[in-house]
Amino acid sequence: MRSGMEVPELMTATQVARILGVSTETLRKWRAKRRCLPYVRVGRHIRYRAADVAAFVERGTVMPA
Template identity: 45%
Template sequence: MTPPILRETDSRGTLRSGLPDRYLTPDDIAEIFGVPVETVYQWRKKRTGPPGFRIGKHLRYDPADVRAYVTERESADAAA
């Protein structure tokens, strides 16, 4: 199942995948996946969630990497 925000449009501009055309924050990732923001930080620590990167002290996620992560998880779930 695709997370709901991946299908919605955003008034700030969106990519074809439905994700905003900007780097995503941990709060955005928590909203997309419907998990607490603490879970997003645990995923980062355990290297199990979508790949993120730091810009100074701020954690950000590239929408293309998030889309690739979702696609990869869908493929893995379909194969199982």
């Protein structure tokens, strides 16, 4: 790994599901449908970058008129 390279925080599906208030099964369905929440495959494990989860929440934010 290069010196000074920042490694993003990776979260499990359980952690992300808790943050978003959905089930891990919902996250699995979103992955199958290629829904807008990017994920990282680490071997057989699925992980989510904290910045991607935050961006997903921001994209879903609706500002009242």
